[in-house]
Amino acid sequence: MAVSREGRTPTVAAAREVWPRRRLSWYRFWEGATPYFFVAPVIILICVFIYWPLIYSTYLSFFDWNFVSPTKTYVGWENYTRLIDDPRFARALHGTVIYVLALVPIQVLLPLALALLLWPVRHSRAQSAYRVMLFSPTVIAFSVAAFMWLWIFNPLQGLLNKFLLEGGFERVNWLSDRNTAIWCVIVVSAWKTIGFNLLLYLAALEAVPVDYIEAASLDGANSWQLITSIRWPLITPTFFFVLVTTVISVNDEVFGAINVLTDGGPFESSTNVVYYLYQQGFRFFQIGAASAVSILVFIATILLTWLQFRFVERHVHYG
Amino acid sequence: MASMVTAKPSTGASYGGAVSKILIHVVVLLLCAVTIFPFFWMLSTAFKQPDEVFTASIRWLPTHPTLANFPDAFRYFPVAHWFWNSFFIAAMTTLGKLVISVPAAFAFARLRFRFDKFLFAVVLATMIVPGVVTIVPNYVLVSRLGWINTPWGVIVPSLPHAAFYIFLLRQYIRTLPQELIDAARVDGASTWTMLWQIILPNIKPGIAVVTILSFLSGWNQYLWPLLVLNDLNAKTLAVGMQFFTSNTESAQLWGPMMATATLATLPPLILYALAQKQIISTFVTSGIKG
Numbered sequence: 252m253a254v255s256r257e258g259r260t261p262t263v264a265a266a267r268e269v270w271p272r273r274r275l276s277w278y279r280f281w282e283g284a285t286p287y288f289f290v291a292p293v294i295i296l297i298c299v300f301i302y303w304p305l306i307y308s309t310y311l312s313f314f315d316w317n318f319v320s321p322t323k324t325y326v327g328w329e330n331y332t333r334l335i336d337d338p339r340f341a342r343a344l345h346g347t348v349i350y351v352l353a354l355v356p357i358q359v360l361l362p363l364a365l366a367l368l369l370w371p372v373r374h375s376r377a378q379s380a381y382r383v384m385l386f387s388p389t390v391i392a393f394s395v396a397a398f399m400w401l402w403i404f405n406p407l408q409g410l411l412n413k414f415l416l417e418g419g420f421e422r423v424n425w426l427s428d429r430n431t432a433i434w435c436v437i438v439v440s441a442w443k444t445i446g447f448n449l450l451l452y453l454a455a456l457e458a459v460p461v462d463y464i465e466a467a468s469l470d471g472a473n474s475w476q477l478i479t480s481i482r483w484p485l486i487t488p489t490f491f492f493v494l495v496t497t498v499i500s501v502n503d504e505v506f507g508a509i510n511v512l513t514d515g516g517p518f519e520s521s522t523n524v525v526y527y528l529y530q531q532g533f534r535f536f537q538i539g540a541a542s543a544v545s546i547l548v549f550i551a552t553i554l555l556t557w558l559q560f561r562f563v564e565r566h567v568h569y570g
Numbered sequence: 571m572a573s574m575v576t577a578k579p580s581t582g583a584s585y586g587g588a589v590s591k592i593l594i595h596v597v598v599l600l601l602c603a604v605t606i607f608p609f610f611w612m613l614s615t616a617f618k619q620p621d622e623v624f625t626a627s628i629r630w631l632p633t634h635p636t637l638a639n640f641p642d643a644f645r646y647f648p649v650a651h652w653f654w655n656s657f658f659i660a661a662m663t664t665l666g667k668l669v670i671s672v673p674a675a676f677a678f679a680r681l682r683f684r685f686d687k688f689l690f691a692v693v694l695a696t697m698i699v700p701g702v703v704t705i706v707p708n709y710v711l712v713s714r715l716g717w718i719n720t721p722w723g724v725i726v727p728s729l730p731h732a733a734f735y736i737f738l739l740r741q742y743i744r745t746l747p748q749e750l751i752d753a754a755r756v757d758g759a760s761t762w763t764m765l766w767q768i769i770l771p772n773i774k775p776g777i778a779v780v781t782i783l784s785f786l787s788g789w790n791q792y793l794w795p796l797l798v799l800n801d802l803n804a805k806t807l808a809v810g811m812q813f814f815t816s817n818t819e820s821a822q823l824w825g826p827m828m829a830t831a832t833l834a835t836l837p838p839l840i841l842y843a844l845a846q847k848q849i850i851s852t853f854v855t856s857g858i859k860g
Contacts, residue, residue: 285761286683289673294689296670296730301696304707311706318710365601372594382850383843384602387609390838392790392808395831399608401815402615402824410611413628442605454853496697503701507792511812525702532706533797545703556698 305549312542319536330543340544342519343527349433350440350505350523351498357441358448358497363490365445366452367478373453382453389446393507400439401426401512429520432513436521439508440501448493455489456482487567494563498555502548524548609835615828616640623825640833643826651803652810653833655721659795659806660788662725667732667784668777675739676769680751681761697733701793709797723798724806728791735780741856742776743769779852782845786838807834 312330314323334340365385372378388396403410404425412422425431459482467481502525509515515522515530524544532541615623616639618632643649677683678690708727717723746769754768770777792808799805802813807830814827842849 282761283683286677286681286686289677289681289761289765290689290693292670293674293693293730293732293736296726297693297696300708300711300727300730301699301704304704304711305699307707307710308703368594369598372591372598375591375595377595379846381598381602382846384606386842386846387606387839390786390790390842391835392792392838394792394808395790395811395834396608398811398814398827398831399612402828403608403611405824408624408824410628413626417628442608450850451853454850457850457854499698499700503793506702507808510792510796511815525700528702528705529793533709538706541706545706548700549703552698552700552703 308542308545308549311538312546314539316538317536318538326539330539331547333540334543334547339519339522340524340527343522343524346433346519346521346526347502347523350437351501353437354440354444354501354505355494355497357437358444358501359490359494361441362445362448362493363452365449366456367482369449369453370456373457382450385449386446388443389450391443393440393443393504394511396443397439397508397511400435400442404435404512426513427517429517432517433521436505436508436512439512440505443508444504448497451489451493452486455486459485484568488569491559491564491567495556495559498559499552612828612831612835615824616832618825620825639825639829643830643833646823646826647810647813647830648803649807649810649830649833652805652807655799655804656789656806656808656834657837659721659724659791660785662721663728663788664781664784666725666729667735668780670729671732671735671739671780672770672773672777673765675736676743676765678736679740679743680769693733693736696730701731705794705797708794712798718798719801719804721804724791724795728788728794732784735784738852738856739773739776739780742773742852745855746772775848776852776856778845779849782841782849785841789838 311323313325313327315326315329316323369378369381372381406412406422406424406427409425411425415422423431425435463481463485464477467477472480502523505523506525506529509521509523509526510529513521515526525548528541528544528548531537531544614631617635617637618629619634619636619638622629622632622634674693678686678693704727712718712723712727715723717726750768750772751764754764759767789806790808791806795806795809799809802810811827811830811834814823814830
């Protein structure tokens with residue numbers, strides 16, 4: 252690369268005086284191409300590992316294949332129609348609905364309440380200790396979290412049942428009872444995921460300009476009004492972000508907990524579509540069926556996200 | 571709680587008087603206790619001798635604390651391998667994500683080029699593709715490449731999941747004064763020089779946060795390593811721990827298992843405790859806006 256006497260690369264204007272035309276055009280080309288070099292790696296990786304799989308999944312969902320066979324058999328919509336008749340898929344759908352209905356409010360609203368609760372004590376010395384403690388489950392692996400709870404839920408030696416026995420109650424087979432298994436997964440998932448959203452809300456509250464709050468309180472607004480009319484509108488973008496990302500990720504997240512705690516059982520009472528997909532694809536090697544499920548999950552996610560943008564985003568105030 | 575609502579804020583920037591603040595501290599402390607209780611129980615079990623793990627009554631703390639569960643865990647399973655694999659995968663994933671995210675974030679924040687908005691949308695749109703949708707085709711691809719049972723099979727396919735980091739860094743770069751960039755332009759810096767000498771030194775806090783978040787997600791990932799790493803020695807801690815429960819004599823292994831869980835949770839916890847202030851202040855400057 253040509254460097255001027257001052258040790259700096261000349262601008263195009265300065266270069267025009269110093270360089271012959273050919274060099275200059277190369278410099279211009281290089282400068283023009285640099286942004287594309289900057290974005291090319293991530294765009295290529297995204298296309299190979301995210302967008303191409305979407306297309307390939309769609310293709311595979313019309314075939315009967317078991318991973319190893321050299322030939323794939325075209326079966327049309329059969330993979331999809333078979334899902335409708337599969338009672339296991341129906342139970343997976345049922346579980347998914349319960350997980351979403353239970354976990355989305357927990358993950359979106361509970362951290363918000365916690366953040367507002369923590370706010371007045373944010374300057375106390377204990378505050379950063381609080382943050383570390385409340386966030387600690389979020390930084391560990393979902394599976395490791397599930398193992399910690401597996402030990403608490405253990406029917407014979409687990410802490411929960413020891414408590415019950417000492418209190419004069421009967422033991423409960425938390426993970427092998429079809430009424431409680433799914434709630435165990437929900438408890439672990441809630442415990443594990445509240446922290447991250449709490450952090451986002453705290454950051455959003457911190458970004459609310461102090462002037463607004465001071466002006467409003469000079470006008471006689473009380474604490475509750477400060478929350479509802481100043482803080483809440485200003486943190487709605489974060490709320491919306493949390494809502495959308497939670498709805499997208501909630502089904503993926505519980506996979507680790509399901510796999511460790513219940514294996515989807517008993518009688519598929521704690522399974523969800525992601526777990527069903529995993530079993531179809533990687534236990535029974537029904538690649539076509541697994542792909543069909545993944546396409547349905549994708550379409551449902553797009554629809555839900557679109558609905559939120561359509562009906563919730565209008566209440567969001569972008570500062 | 572009523573006092574919290576009616577009390578006049580002393581500074582105007584906060585709510586709650588002295589009494590309600592004490593109340594808040596009590597409530598928050600209770601929540602913290604519930605939150606860290608499973609950690610306490612894990613540690614307590616990890617340092618107990620077998621006869622204390624299996625008692626009829628509740629034994630909160632080990633009466634004769636022992637370290638024996640740690641070497642035991644290493645004897646039963648290749649925990650040292652798992653630990654190294656977790657570290658290697660998390661570190662390489664982080665490095666790779668930084669290398670692809672920082673230049674892209676700079677380009678999307680400050681450079682004008684054809685299709686810039688479209689390409690940024692292409693990146694952001696990956697956030698609404700649930701990870702599970704891509705696992706079947708990616709498994710086919712990774713096995714064709716011969717990457718099953720290798721760390722690369724885990725690392726490379728997870729690199730493009732960087733949209734959130736690119737977004738975060740882009741927002742961070744946008745908070746830098748435009749004059750900084752204009753001045754460099756006038757001085758004749760090329761775009762490449764600008765990235766190295768102007769942008770990078772000024773976004774170190776943002777890079778630190780992306781490093782930590784990415785390391786945590788690399789260390790903690792579960793479903794994909796579960797599929798790709800089948801050999802006992804190739805597994806990560808998050809995946810390998812499953813063996814403690816699939817053993818027929820697993821009833822005896824709760825002590826070593828909780829010792830392994832301790833090892834698996836320590837690095838993320840330490841990393842986070844050191845960096846938590848940084849993380850929150852970066853989130854504040856970046857402003858998460860959907």
